[in-house]
Amino acid sequence: MEKNKIKCLIVDDEPLAAEVLEQYISQLDSLWLAGKCSNAIEALSYLQKQKIDLLLLDIQMPRLTGIDFLKTLQRRPKVIITTAFRDYAVEGFDLNVLDYLVKPIPFERFLVAINKYHAAHAAEEVPLPPMIAPAINGISQDTFIYLKAGKKMVKVFLKDILYIESLKDYVKVKTTEKDIVTYQRITYLEEKLPDESFLRIHRSYIIALNKIRSFNAAFIEIGDQELPIGRQYKADVMKALGFHE
Incomplete structure (x- = not known):
């Protein structure tokens, strides 16, 4: 193993499908196969002991599906879904997976997914500059x-x-002057922005607290937009805003 390589974990109950992915990984110098698991329970145990950079995850597996497995992870590596089923693509991308590959997976399509990993990783390596003036x-x-x-x-x-x-x-x-679209995960920005000034209200939204115009138990108004409060975030949002129904 080389320290600078991307550590990959294959999770797939189909031996032939796992073997194809293993062959693809072996052809790329930037990748290193850290392990293979035949089900999500085994993968969960593995991730509790080892740090992985990239998870190549099947969906239809015994005991626990790949989608349900992802939902259990508090901190997850980057994920590429590898499956024979197209039906879960929307749900997969809602969980911020890098890519969704449908079997049989051509090597060229695998390369596209790996390039997405490199692009996402490069974006995350750009550090946020420190404060250069006292905060108010x-x-x-x-x-x-x-x-x-x-x-x-x-x-x-x-x-x-x-x-x-x-x-x-x-x-x-969304700023007061323009919109900026960047290749980045919202969870990364959530970790970097100051908690006292920004609040996650939905899996798709982070708001600036000092830009709130009005709010209720379901929506927060920012500028001319009403943004929904997600069910799983509602209790924390109401607490942060000092609001009680």
């Missing part, structure tokens, strides 16, 4: 982040952000 109410007037948009790194001042919306593999950052 959590956000300095000069605090900014860089977001990759196309071939450029765009400076975005935190004070200008209205909300952030997840668009599968991308996020849209």
